[in-house]
Amino acid sequence: MRTHGWSGSTPADDGEAVARILAEARRALDRTGADISITEVARGLGVTRQTVYRYFPTVEALLVATAVAQVGPFLDLLAAHLDGLTDPADAVVEGIAYTLEQISEERYLNMVLAPGRASAFSAGVTSDTAVTFGRAILERFGVDWAAAGLSGGNLDELVEHMLRIVQSFVIDPGRPPRSGAELRNYLRTWVAPAVDRMRAAGTSA
Incomplete structure (x- = not known):
């Protein structure tokens, strides 16, 4: 040094x-x-x-690292919000919905996820920064991922899937944007089944 x-x-x-x-x-x-x-x-x-x-x-690398280092309070709020949810699909749906709803309220979360120069997504949804953040979100869920058959590569794919869903909503929230029950119903219809299939594949392996 x-x-x-x-x-x-x-x-x-x-x-x-x-x-x-x-x-x-x-x-x-x-x-x-x-x-x-x-x-x-x-x-x-x-x-x-x-x-x-x-x-x-780069400046962007510094901005993203600074933002990621400051999202701890949001992750604490997320953990409290998801307290009691142990089903993987339910937790993923609510985790995505809550994160999307908080982006505009949380300054550093906005820097990590919102489109723009400081966004982790500007380097790609599968960048190390984005995946690290996604992992940090999953670790706050009250889900026993191993018992649910989701570990190792399966869990990495789940992180990627969640980040891709969040990215799509951040880039284009819809017209009009979905929120509340409508957002959650959409995620239960299209995201929850994917989590359940991954879970079934993992437990039968």
Whole structure:
């Protein structure tokens, strides 16, 4: 790890360096309420731009990582909202619906999922960032995925399927947009059966 700068307080390792960069990026976003620059973050940390680029090769990578690091409160709300739902299909339907409903309310969730420069979807719904976020959502469900026959590759495919559904609704919510019971009925009709088929295949294997 390079030791230049850091306002005289060098991080102990790369993990601490990343954490400090993300914290400074969050502070910059909170100040401006808009996009940030690598120069601004580097200046706040007392390092060169090259130091920040070593960990985050683009502004978009830094923005997405900052946003993902801040969606913990949303994931806590999601877990509370889904408390008591143990059926995989029911949990997936409600998890997708609730996430879609909260995008406009949660600033950092909006940065992760909404179309635009800072979106994880701008790099593709199957990008490492998007899949990591999808996994974080599933881990908050009160579902025993292994007992339901969904683990390993099957669970990865479920994450991908959920993200593709969310992506499609984010890009085009519909005319008029579905919400509430209508959204959930749609998801139960077209998404729940896919989860049930994956579950049946996994338990019979």
